[in-house]
Amino acid sequence: MMTRKSNKVYVIISGDIDYSEHHRHSDKLMIFDQILNTANDLNIKLSFYFTAKEAVKIENCIKLLADSGHEIGCHGLIHNDDEEYNRLSYEKQFQYITEATNILTKIINKDISSFRAPRVKVSSHMYKVIEKLGYLTDSSICSQRMDLVSSNMFNKDWLFAPRLPYNPSPSNPFEKGNSKVLIVPVSALCIPFISSVLYVFGLTFMKILFSVFYLESLLTGKPIVYLYHPYEFIPEIRGKKKYSSNLKVHGFRWRRHLYRGTPQDKLERHIKLWKYMKSFKAVEIVTMKQFYYLNKARGA
């Protein structure tokens, strides 16, 4: 599916919520409250991808987000080392994603239509599963991303994946085809448009990166997809986090030491970035599901 030139620049701000035992429950509730207030102040709608096992612990938060018009998507069931959609069998993937979808649907009492795989690892099996379960979009692929600040650093497929939203081939998710799910890639220009880049390179750098995506979007209609983690805005409980030594699962551990700033500082930098993005004339910040229908309506 091609996206055509349009006078609007659609921006999707997407937050991934992984399973966590290394953040305090009260902090989790507090941060969603703050994010909700920020979204109200800026009058924007956000997209959240929840890991189902985490979602059940903060059900009321999720209901409130959904009732306020923000989108709740699925970010897998457990987000542990086993749940990797680039290598599990079809049956196992079907079992995991079905369970996760059921849990999230039950919490918000609405269909879940957007998916992002844990650690953004995908396969043709995964796309068959989410298509079967009625998902409309997936945003796991980060086309033309090329860096080491990733837990997916061994993925060469991203370099050649289509840049605009596309329907994947049933046999290769990194090529165009006739699968129903629309892949909406996370924005990247070698460097991905994600929060860890904001922490390492700073706000000015992110503003420049955004401006480039903005110009591109005016020319091609490509939506801009930003990725962050709400829990980055709250402190970790010291010594609680278990680090896997598996390089293939988690990427380079040293990348953590590159990140700068306190949790509160990270939130403030995000608010500034979101305000900046919103200040562009053609920008409309929408949820992933809204984008899906807007994209369809413009005859893409």
Ligand SMILES: [Zn+2]
């Ligand atoms: Zn995640």
